[in-house]
Amino acid sequence: MSANTVTVYEVDGMTCGHCVSSVDTEVRGVPGVTDVDIDLPTGRLTVASEGPLDDARIRAAVEEAGYAVKAG
Known part of the structure; x- marks a missing residue:
């Protein structure tokens, strides 16, 4: 069983x-994502997943929505 x-x-x-x-x-459409929390005032996106996330897929999903993940 994968760790969260x-x-x-x-x-x-x-x-x-x-x-x-x-x-x-x-x-939420990214495979493995189990929960998403977004804090609008800070722009913080918290993603829970089953096992390691594919960072590139999360960034691509954010871009598909019309926004960008800050570099860092």
Whole structure:
């Protein structure tokens, strides 16, 4: 059984609830993601998954929603 993993990202450009909803929908579609939490004021995206996350897929999902993960 895989261990649960929590990964935190900072997302640029989210300004409203619609932004949050778009990112949430795209990231939840990534295989292995079990939960998503987004804090709009800080731009913090917290992703829980079964085992290690494919970082590139999370970043691509955020970009598909129209936003960017901050470099770092």
